[in-house]
Amino acid sequence: MDSAVRTRRAADGERKRGADRRGRRWGSIGCGVLLAMLLVLLVVRLTGVDAGTPLAVPVVLFPYAGALGLLALIATIAVPALRSWPLVIGAALLAVAYVVLLVPRFVPDDERHIPAGAPELRVATLNTHVGRGDARALVQLVKSERIDVLAVQELPSAGIDAFAEAGLGEVLPYQELHPENDSSLYSRIPLTRGGPLEADTAWPQTTAQVTVGGRAVRLVAVHTYYPLGDAQRWTRDMTALTAVARDGGADTVFLGDFNASLDHAPMRDLLASGGLTDTHAELGKGWARTWPAGKGLLPPLVPLDHVVHGPGLAGLSVGERTVPGTDHRAVVATLALLPTA
Template sequence: MIRLLATLLGLGALAVAMAGLVVRYLPISGHPTLILAAAAPYLTVAAPAAVLLFGLGRRFVLTLVAFAVTVALLWVYVPRYPVFGAAAPSQTPSVDVRVLTANLGMGQADPAALVTLAGNSADVVAVQEMTQEAADGLSAAGMDTVFPHRVIVPAPMASGIGIWSRHPIVHSGRIDGYAMPMIGTRIRIPGVRVDTTVLSVHLAAPWPMPIGAWRSDITLFPDTLREIGRTAGAGAVIVAGDFNATYEMAPFRELLDTGYGDAGVDARAGLTRSYPGRGQRPPLIGIDHILTKNSTASTAQTVVVPGADHRGLLATVRVPVDMTAS
């Protein structure tokens, strides 16, 4: 009886683990696959449980199958952690640029707390869901003093977007065609030969509203990334914001096929979970990202943004001094 029960439980655990592995490679066609992909890291713990259960049930072939699935999942997730040490430092001369992205939770983030956080930790700040009230509050709290260069597009509810920078912004423009506006800038970083392109982006939310707008945004976004990379030439590109997608979702990883890296992955920072981020409870999923091209992230971590429903994501990006020399 114990062997039968262990076998049945093992089969259930194996099915859960397999679902967590397979869903990473499926298109996101609706809310069921979306939720399953978001939950994938948590489903993986069922794989070693299946090994133990099949072992208890003395089902040796099934134990080997479960062990193989466990190894496959370790192959997927372990490289995202500093298990074997930190990522190797680049030998290319570079300038470290600290980038903070923060979703302000429809303008509810505490302005003074965000200014203090950004002032202590960042050189460039990308914000999303910035209302006019939030923009006014940040300016009143001293954001424009700490970061004298800015491009902001405040808007009601979730549509506002902005970038603040310690370094001069020499060009900027809106990126339209998405559910919410995005902005792109060229920032002149001292010591870097080619100006760095920085985007603040916000893709449509796929839940609880219909998923169509999100699918449209994330399907179109690779073309935007390719065009931004082309116009940036040898310059670094940093794309920061709320992608409303986790690394486990295949459409998100397809963005990286355009030549970009994910800061959290490159810095071996784990799952960089950022949502929901209100209060002191640990977030469940990582939907805020910093992507890099012609540059790489050496560190990444999430940070509490008081009042917001996301945690911020802070990364140190190594921007090569002269890409044309490589």
């Protein structure tokens, strides 16, 4: 082999080693940037600084960030170009933190003691997308799921008329309708003490009571402002609902479009301060994505709609249903009334 060939091969080898070094460097930089972003989101989640700030928008993606953290950990271990102790240790710490925060919502609460024959209340909530929801499909849902109480949001007068024409009043004859306030209640059981909730929210929330098993259950049909539009207004809505929940009693159900996930600080404050339980998390289904719906091939991405209840009740079942024409999935839940002390 002559010297020219050896020189050329040596040059090729050096170029390859240089390319490998650059690839490892850029790979490490990219992985480091990803881990830094995951760390920032984790700090926001832990400190609750999303309340009243635009950070409320990315926080809704926290579970996706947890999945990215696990993938980053796998990559730093399995990909030679990314394998370095600082990256591995950083990815591992982040993955553990995300897992600790996320796993509980996927584990059913097995400490509940629900006696056989406990009175039950079947509830549902649906954002009707300014009345565009298919009225006949909704009536069929109410019938098939044997709904006792239905909370609706974004239901204008025209939507109320469409629901009446489809026969909703025949299955849910008791109604607290407030199209001017954006939320309404339909019920198979007589409603009492109904009207707009006295709270500082962007739109008055509709409230009423039903009697189940001899006990009065307070209902609040929720529709808060949205963080993307005004994070401070959304936070004030959630704070107002928290004050209501704090004084609401054990037999209280808040159901509707909270425009919040379990990772938002105002939502966690609402649950903790009011002694409330999110039915999805209670039953190990804590990432039930309800929005956006009806967007072609795009599946629902984030959980904005919830049924939460006080300590006097327990969740028996919960699920999501699609009603054509809406941009949210309906949430249907069965709640049991627990014996009083």
